[in-house]
Amino acid sequence: MTVPDRTVSSGLYQRVCLSETQLEFPGLPYSVSVLKPGFCLPQSDGTFRADGTITLLTGPRTVLVDTGGPWDRDFLLQSLGDRGMGPGDINVVVGTHGHSDHVGNLNLFPSALMIVGHDVSEGDRYRPNRLAEGHAFIIDEHVSVHPSPGHTGQDVSVQVRGTSAGTVLIAGDLFESSSDDNTWRNLSLNPAVQEVSRQNALQAANIIIPGHGLPFRVVRN
Template sequence: MATLLTESQLDIAGHPYSVSIVKVGYCVPQPDGSFRADGTVTLVEGPGRRILVDTGGPWDRDFLVTKLRERGLEPGHVDLVVGTHGHSDHIGNLGLFQAATIVVGCDISEGDKYIPNQLGEGHPYHIDEHVSIVPTPGHTGHDVSVEVRGTSEGTVLVAGDLFECCSDEGSWQKLSENPVVQNSNRQRALRTADVIVPGHGLPFRIHKH
């Protein structure tokens, strides 16, 4: 069972890391069979480190800069940018963060230097004891999520499109490259996370039995 967080609960305090939803993503079907969509943008802040998970689409550029400035931040203040996967509504503004370490799927780079890792083999990449990048493929072959432990809500998983939204049963499969693998990763997330931040909707709290 899960319950949505409200718009007033989008800033999750924590020690040492907090999690703030900068923009809630959406996906809205259109009458002509197309759909309008944009990815959730999340800021994780801790001791001497700022992590942005997904950057929205390129049409979000000015919005994103404004939202960061409202928090007293410039793009150059962001240390790590994680693109949960390579779709344009999730990594459309990577160019704003040229000073940051960049993670997209299983690639980790500092400028033009690529860092060895084992995300592609199913192993997490630990930022520190509180924050990890974890492989959660299915939607695409190289999706990742960001796990933040020790917040006021417990463990928060910023999940990209592992979950489209809280009530996505019956809809996520048609967007998945590998529904079997994705479902396995979804079930693991539901067991390990207390709050999930999906790619296209409000965060939701998991009530474990």
């Protein structure tokens, strides 16, 4: 199934959903690959089926952003294997927030630098950092982790500069999808705080990879 480009316009920005085939954003030194776009599907019995987006950055460091739910373990291993990688090749794992559909496979990566919300650790050693005070955690000059609270109190987003599509922001559940205007507040711990985080993201990024949908392009009106 191919989803045609859809445009959501609100105020200063338009969000243009990309097609299901646009999951790779090559660049130097970092390329961004969406291994699995997340989804959220309400079911007739009142439950909903959901999974978080899984994204891989390759470049000077290899960075995995969100690991999907525990049910994604085999998919994740296979997907890394298809790229000639194993879990030991991942240098950094970022969990955008602590929900089960985003951080279900952390234990595949015990030797990676682990950034989950505001926690930064290597093995059992936790590093002081200033994410809680609103400061970015810099991985290198191209990749940085930014506090983007609202959905939970400790969400972070990963910014990648210098791809062929410009600046890419892997946003976790800061954005559910390209067209989440009627849904994100229901899932937010603090909508007023999240609104500010969303506006900051729309200002900074050319491409946003949301937590439960396909990547979208940000067009300034």
